Amino acid sequence: MKQYDAYLFDLDGTIYRGSRVIPEALRFVRYLKQESIPFLYVTNNSSLPPERVAERLTAMGLPTQAQDVYTSSMATAAFLKQQLAPAAPLYVIGETGLITALEQAGFTFAEDQPQAVVVGIDRTFNYDKLAVASRAIRSGALFVATNGDAALPTENGLVPGNGSLVAAVRVASGAQPIVVGKPNRWIIDFALQHLGAERERTLLVGDNLHTDIEAAANSGLDSLLVLTGYSTAADVEQHPVKPTYLADNLWEWHKHAQSIR
Structure with a gap:
């Protein structure tokens, strides 16, 4: 299992469900902050500016700054500046x-x-x-x-x-x-630039095979599917695009990764 220097996270179903943060995700994000490992929340939600998304996450008990969030609106603006x-x-x-x-x-x-x-x-x-x-x-x-x-x-x-x-x-x-948004690669390319991360050393984490995992495949990133949201283990068997890793939740994957190093 590779060691990763940066992470891109989906939000709904990966970091929180509804109005509640997923405990194992919270624990992993705290670990990343403690170790000063860079990460970015990447969301297809275009309705809110990053400041509002950060406020929502903070209210759930996950202290977040606007710079930690990258939205499909931000990616769309970056795309149009090129065009x-x-x-x-x-x-x-x-x-x-x-x-x-x-x-x-x-x-x-x-x-x-x-x-x-x-x-x-x-x-x-x-x-x-x-x-x-x-x-x-x-x-x-x-x-x-x-x-x-x-x-x-x-x-x-x-x-x-x-x-x-x-x-x-x-x-x-x-x-x-x-x-522009997931599963297409534009949002991922712009998010990597925003984070300053190398593609081959970054892991994309999400709960949806159709958006998150396909976005990773389309962008040349490794991926982790967590079973805390939309897609199931049975879905993986039927879906043509497979995640690099599969885990019940983020902390379980982290523990497994640590145990085999």
Whole structure:
């Protein structure tokens, strides 16, 4: 088993479930802090800025700084900076996290002749927004999505995720989006740059084969699937992309890794 110098963590199902931190994950993160091993929380959630995500984790008993969090909104802003001129006009469907990230990257916002249409989760999404977005894309605007998660888990069951909004814009515009978030590699590449970590010495940890583990495979990273969230051990047998490691939880994996060194 390799020794890793840095870690990328998914959040929901990996670090916490609902409003409660997973004890074994908390214990492992405390170990990393004690040993000064760098890590970053990487989330497809585009709705909140990193400061708000850090506040939520801190409230769960896991003290976190904004610099410890990397969101799909931040990755989308970084991607667009590579594609467009500074201060390029965008049409944005999204919430505070996405708008803030794009503002901080220097972009402007416009409904008429935007250079790109950017779609993140937006709980005020409506027909008018769909019409503006599809018209702009048909006129040549780049179509970019923060992530493609079709549904989101809540205490009341699954609710529509950003992928559902992206699907509506895709059908209305007749265009395929560029999706920045997991399982695509853009968010992982930008997260590694943000952390200053080497790809071959970094482990990606998540609970979802379809997003986290596929993101690691698409990015050339080793991966650990923890069975504290979405995917099960039985799912691993059926899924074409396998994790490098499989464990009931983060601390169990850590103990096993330590015991064989």
